[in-house]
Amino acid sequence: MRFSNEELLDMYDDIVLARVLGEKIVEYIFSGKIAGSIHPCLGQEAVSAGLIAAFKKSGIKNYGTGTHRSQTVMAYRVGLKNFIGELLCRTGGENGGISGEYHLTNVEKTMIPATGALGGTWGLLAGVAWALKAGGKTREIAFAPYGDGAVSQGSTYEAMNIAALYQLPILFFIENNGIAMSTPVNKQSPLENLADRASAFNMQGVTVDGNDPIAVAEAVLEGMELAANFVPNVVEAKTVRWEGHYVGDDQSLYRDVSFRKHLDDIDPVLHFTEKLKGMGLLDEETVVRVLAEKTALVESTFDEQLQFGLPTREQALDYNRIYSNEAGGEL
Amino acid sequence: MSQMSLGRAFNLAMREEMTRDEKVICIGEDIGVKGGCWFTFSGLYGLFGDKRVLEMPMTESAYTYFGVGTALMGYRPIVEFMFADFATLGFEGIVDMAAKIRYNSGGKNSCPITFVMPQGGGGKNGCHHSQSVESWFANVPGVKIVAPTAPADIRAYYRASIQDDDPVVFIFHRALLGVQGEVPDAIEEVPALKNAGKLVKEGKDLTIVGYHRPLLFAQAAAAEVETETGKSIEIIDPRVLCPFDKELLFTSVRKTGRLFVTHEAPERGGFSAQIVSWVAENCQSDLKAAPVRVCGKNSIIPFGDAEDFVYPSKEEIKAGILKALA
Secondary structure, eight states: OOOOOHHHHHHHHHHHHHHHHHHHHHHHEEEEEEEEEEOOOOHHHHHHHHHHHHHHHHEEEEEEEEETHHHHHHHHHHHHHHHHHHHHHOTSSSSTSSSTTTTOOOOTTEEEEEEESSSOOOOOOHHHHHHHHTTTOOOEEEEEETTTOOOOSHHHHHHHHHHHHTOEEEEEEEOOOOTTTTTEEETTTOOOOOGGGEEEGGEEEEEEEOOOOHHHHHHHHHHHHHTTTOOOOEEEOOOOOSOOOSSTTOGGGTSSSGGEEEGGHOOOHHHHHHOOOOHSSSOOOHHHHHHHHHHHHHHHHHHHHSSSOOHHHHHHHGGGGGOOOSSSSSS | OOOEEHHHHHHHHHHHHHHHHHHHHESSOOTTTTTOOOTTTTHHHHHHHHTTHHHHHHHHHHHHHHHHHHHHHHOOEEEOOSSSGHHHHHHHHIIIIIHHHHHOOOOOOOOOOOOEEEEEESSSOOTTTSSSOOHHHHTTTTTTEEOOOOOOOOHHHHOOOOOOSSSSEEEEEGGTTTEEEEEOOOOOSSSOSTTTEEEOOOOSSSEEEEHHHHHHHHHHHHHHHHHOOOOOOOEESSEETTOOOOOHHHHHHHHHHHEEEEEEESSSTTTHHHHHHHHHHGGGGOSSOOOOOEEEEEOOOOGGGGGGTTOOOOOHHHHHEEEEEO
């Protein structure tokens, strides 16, 4: 075990935060407080908690995109308030409520934007990694997360090829939740483990239990260390998507949802709680306290950000937000 | 002043910018020792090495994104597509990523990247190697489109594109790579991309707007028409399509009352339609006749000599000029 008791309890904080954030997002969408389609992270909290733990412990700065279900990791990069403000499309958000959570961009905060069609950003992050290496950065890498869906895009392999050729400081990460929208992973790939695709580029590919935050964190730590030594590599974390593709998607139309009767069997938060209890690190009182704290934090942040207004017409159509310099002065 | 081909002027601009700013890098296929498919990158690899000239495998989709990634981190990448047509593979990186960086960062980040697109006919290379792409990008807020014709303008506006903080689609015409022109020995200051229109020639009876090969045809045809009819024709080379120099256009049309526009891209949805719309909306009372366009046919470009049927010929352009004057 590479993690101290304090680090494990910190990881516990993050996994509970991910659960609460996921549940609140679902609740707020159904109550009409969040616009657009959001893809809930429920069931996949161990991946976010493991990633954040590895980021904190590694001593390696990383630049990365979000994925549809990594809200907690994005909040870690830009700050919870700024993230939730953007999620709510309020002017208190990181980008004034203009970009929404998914397209959030702030290089200074290591937040690199993701793409709607999915599958382009491994190339983007290979460019980030090249720039870090060319700039002589030693403990800085690019962190490139995809789901099992995006990893099928052609440019995924172009990017892995370039990373291998240029020996770039980049960690490719696959959050495999078993289903891309309605398409199960066995209809996407003939491989049991998607990380095996790394071998085509003479790269290491590791697959771990994505429902165990410690397993995720340990694999990501090793992957980050390799990347920092200019050895690009792949880590895959296997988990389970509990909900539909987006909030409101009726997945019973395309998926056997009988597994939902036994969610306790695969609940990463419950399992991690039991594990830490078994280690004597957690008691029921702490469990109740952490849940109450995270719930209060998320609710108060939502409430606070809802006090901000929506972007005005002038803010949404601000020409200077589109072009860096005078470009004719019109949209 | 010295005589220089368009290709040499393009190469010179890159040497000047790479010397001036070590953050300028080149990304593309076969741009290393070979110097690029069109030899427009000749000598750069030897001068600046593999840290500045990045040879890529056949990965337009990923290396377009790769370029954007380096731009996010403070570099000024030049990303070449061997043929502008190949931008189809890089489209997402340009349209969905580069163009939207600034907006989605609330103005905190910009994306200084230049996409080089050699386009157009003349090579008889068929439907995947001869298309014109400016209209593909004209409908995308967030990119600028620069399309000079003369070698001196290629050098000046390519440098301006590289120095610009926004994504620029820089288009030149492949068939003009060897065309010679006067190029100043030194550039004191690179021009702005705003108000970049060039009054190629003054006149009072008709305004011609065109760029690339059709501009050269239009200049020759206009000279003949002037001789034959005694009319005087004004010619504008916009040099930059986005942002477009509308004031130069409107001032000219208000004077002449007539408009003729030509380009190689297909007429339907072509940039000429935008130019005519602007004039209709802003100079209606000045117009003495309906504007005329002579553009590429709304056709697939055939392989071989038959490509000439698709592109506007000098004769078609001359007929169009006469129609606009009637």
